[in-house]
Amino acid sequence: MNRHMFVLLRGSLANRAFSLSLIVVTLAFAVALYVGVQNVQRLTRASFENSISGVDLVVAARGADVQILLNTVFGLGASSNLISDKSVEAVAEMSGVSWVVPLALGDSHRGFRVLGTAPDFFEHVIAPPSGNSLFAAGTRFDNVLDAVIGADVAEKLDYKLGDKIVLQHGVGEYGADHDDLPFVVHGILAPTGTPFDRAVLVSVEAIEVIHRGWRNGQQLVTLSPDDIEHSTQAETTHDDHHGEHHEDEHHDHASAGGLDAVDAVFVGLTDRRTVVRVQRAIAEFDAEPLSAVIPGVTLAQIWQIIGVADRGFRVVSLLVIVLVLLAMTAMTVLSTDSRRREMAILRALGASPRTLVGLILAEALLLSVCASALGLGLAMGVSAVAQQWLTQTFGLSVGLSSGGMLPGWQELMIVVYLVPAALVAGLVPALRVYRRTVQDGIMVER
Amino acid sequence: MTLHIENLKFGYRRTDGFQLDVPSLRVETGSTCLLLGPSGSGKSTFLSLLAGVMQADQGRIALAGRDFSSLSGSQMDRFRGTHIGFVYQTLNLIPWLSVSENIALGLAFAPERRARMSKSVSLGVHDLMTRLDLDPASFADQPAGQLSLGQQQRVAAARALIGAPDLVLADEPSSALDDANTTVFFDLLMAGLDRTRQMLVVVSHDARLAPRFDRVINMQDLIRGGSAA
Numbered sequence: 001m002n003r004h005m006f007v008l009l010r011g012s013l014a015n016r017a018f019s020l021s022l023i024v025v026t027l028a029f030a031v032a033l034y035v036g037v038q039n040v041q042r043l044t045r046a047s048f049e050n051s052i053s054g055v056d057l058v059v060a061a062r063g064a065d066v067q068i069l070l071n072t073v074f075g076l077g078a079s080s081n082l083i084s085d086k087s088v089e090a091v092a093e094m095s096g097v098s099w100v101v102p103l104a105l106g107d108s109h110r111g112f113r114v115l116g117t118a119p120d121f122f123e124h125v126i127a128p129p130s131g132n133s134l135f136a137a138g139t140r141f142d143n144v145l146d147a148v149i150g151a152d153v154a155e156k157l158d159y160k161l162g163d164k165i166v167l168q169h170g171v172g173e174y175g176a177d178h179d180d181l182p183f184v185v186h187g188i189l190a191p192t193g194t195p196f197d198r199a200v201l202v203s204v205e206a207i208e209v210i211h212r213g214w215r216n217g218q219q220l221v222t223l224s225p226d227d228i229e230h231s232t233q234a235e236t237t238h239d240d241h242h243g244e245h246h247e248d249e250h251h252d253h254a255s256a257g258g259l260d261a262v263d264a265v266f267v268g269l270t271d272r273r274t275v276v277r278v279q280r281a282i283a284e285f286d287a288e289p290l291s292a293v294i295p296g297v298t299l300a301q302i303w304q305i306i307g308v309a310d311r312g313f314r315v316v317s318l319l320v321i322v323l324v325l326l327a328m329t330a331m332t333v334l335s336t337d338s339r340r341r342e343m344a345i346l347r348a349l350g351a352s353p354r355t356l357v358g359l360i361l362a363e364a365l366l367l368s369v370c371a372s373a374l375g376l377g378l379a380m381g382v383s384a385v386a387q388q389w390l391t392q393t394f395g396l397s398v399g400l401s402s403g404g405m406l407p408g409w410q411e412l413m414i415v416v417y418l419v420p421a422a423l424v425a426g427l428v429p430a431l432r433v434y435r436r437t438v439q440d441g442i443m444v445e446r
Numbered sequence: 447m448t449l450h451i452e453n454l455k456f457g458y459r460r461t462d463g464f465q466l467d468v469p470s471l472r473v474e475t476g477s478t479c480l481l482l483g484p485s486g487s488g489k490s491t492f493l494s495l496l497a498g499v500m501q502a503d504q505g506r507i508a509l510a511g512r513d514f515s516s517l518s519g520s521q522m523d524r525f526r527g528t529h530i531g532f533v534y535q536t537l538n539l540i541p542w543l544s545v546s547e548n549i550a551l552g553l554a555f556a557p558e559r560r561a562r563m564s565k566s567v568s569l570g571v572h573d574l575m576t577r578l579d580l581d582p583a584s585f586a587d588q589p590a591g592q593l594s595l596g597q598q599q600r601v602a603a604a605r606a607l608i609g610a611p612d613l614v615l616a617d618e619p620s621s622a623l624d625d626a627n628t629t630v631f632f633d634l635l636m637a638g639l640d641r642t643r644q645m646l647v648v649v650s651h652d653a654r655l656a657p658r659f660d661r662v663i664n665m666q667d668l669i670r671g672g673s674a675a
Binding site: 004005007008011012014015341342345346347348349350351352353354355 | 497499519520523524525526527528532534537538539540542543547550551552553554555556605
């Protein structure tokens with residue numbers, strides 16, 4: 001393209017600046033929509049797959065990986081079987097295992113599930129949103145009847161520190177209340193962007209205590225808070241005694257606390273690269289049939305299932321781009337129809353029909369490149385703002401660490417697709433121009 | 447440099463019987479030629495043939511020694527850009543380009559024509575504007591669409607003249623102009639023509655123009671049968 005052609009193209013674009021900028025802006029919005037949808041998809045996926053990024057293995061009684069993860073992390077479904085205290089200890093002692101955090105499930109509080117666990121949970125399993133502290137208020141549980149509630153629980157039920165809450169036996173509405181032993185809200189978690197935002201966390205000992213005197217979902221004996229003081233003291237001492245192999249004092253409770261069986265154990269390794277070896281060792285554990293699930297792998301599998309809606313959004317946003325391209329084609333056809341005279345003049349000056357087609361296509365190219373750049377910029381701006389809001393509101397901080405604000409390669413690919421698509425869209429008016437200039441020649445009576 | 451037509455026949459396939467028939471026509475370098483005829487007399491058709499946009503059924507048209515029929519479509523486009531300057535009856539210009547850009551556009555698709563110029567494009571544009579009585583200082587950067595009709599036709603003439611193409615073709619260039627502007631236009635066009643290397647062929651229905659030209663050809667002599675319209 002020589003200088004004159006450039007002048008011609010520039011002038012032609014400038015002459016139609018208003019209508020062209022409308023199309024560019026529309027196309028940019030469509031691109032931004034697409035990129036935004038992809039960005040959100042990527043962020044939610046990352047957030048989802050990092051739900052328990054600190055955990056290397058989830059160990060439970062033998063079962064399907066997906067089921068185990070849905071149950072332990074997302075509170076969906078139920079445990080098929082429990083793991084005995086002894087097995088938990090054995091896993092904790094396996095070479096390569098750095099820490100274990102037990103998980104006792106099955107109770108709920110007003111629709112939110114209750115997790116019986118060890119204080120280590122707050123150290124290993126959930127990470128605070130970057131730069132903030134894990135607790136919005138209070139601390140981890142000190143006493144048996146202390147509870148830590150997730151951010152969503154605190155917000156939905158409007159709980160403050162010191163509030164008394166009663167757990168329900170079982171997950172459904174039919175569950176009997178453990179109303180003889182109310183818990184005290186001792187800590188409120190900052191939003192973590194994990195399913196634990198919607199959980200009530202108590203110690204494993206507490207789970208044991210509130211079920212004392214229960215059998216088959218029936219309460220046989222009623223206890224009062226005074227009754228438990230002694231027994232817990234005793235148990236803690238007992239734990240210290242046989243928990244010496246652990247590296248620090250917090251790990252005492254890891255060995256299932258006061259329960260003789262738990263639903264699952266979160267396991268951390270000293271070296272992540274040994275995960276497959278440890279996984280196999282657990283699977284081959286003799287005393288009890290166990291499964292060890294690598295969360296990242298299984299979460300990715302689950303995403304394959306629940307990510308369908310996201311893909312639907314993406315298809316819709318792609319369709320929007322296609323529609324805008326069609327609109328661009330229609331507009332270019334109209335404009336070239338009104339530029340018939342211009343085309344004839346250029347033909348008289350020695351422009352070949354091919355050159356004119358080139359001009360039309362160059363225009364489409366330029367428009368699509370501008371629209372892509374503008375759209376990407378728009379999407380980045382919006383996601384930067386959205387990111388801040390998400391982090392503050394939902395603790396969805398994961399995106400930040402994985403470059404959430406910058407469009408990834410996947411998002412940039414839209415440019416790679418859009419520009420050729422715009423050229424194809426430009427072909428329609430270009431071919432019309434070609435056909436007509438050959439017919440018209442240089443004579444247009446207008 | 448000559449324009450040479452031999453045994454040109456066009457319109458054989460037309461059903462209305464209109465037929466263009468030019469046994470022999472020679473226009474020499476430095477000469478000016480008026481094709482005189484009422485509208486509908488086949489002038490535009492003849493002009494399209496001379497510009498190489500339409501192809502003759504028979505015979506040959508040659509300019510500067512090149513037979514048009516030996517050139518491919520794109521070669522002919524380039525040849526036209528290089529060797530022929532064109533002036534329409536009206537609406538010659540790209541209205542949103544400046545006057546100087548419109549004039550320079552005459553060289554856009556003709557690198558050889560640009561190469562022939564002994565001075566820079568901007569200097570050439572400046573010269574032509576002065577010669578065609580368009581003050582460069584006030585008009586060069588104005589959008590062409592804002593000029594009066596008479597001025598626009600002179601800009602078109604400048605575009606046809608820049609780089610001195612062998613043949614300047616004009617299709618009723620003054621029919622939209624009043625008498626005063628017509629006089630100015632032809633005075634300046636003729637003055638701008640380089641008689642040592644260019645020739646001018648003008649098509650018009652206006653017999654009053656005849657005295658200005660070296661040679662006048664009546665379209666009626668070139669047509670047989672019906673009407674070109």
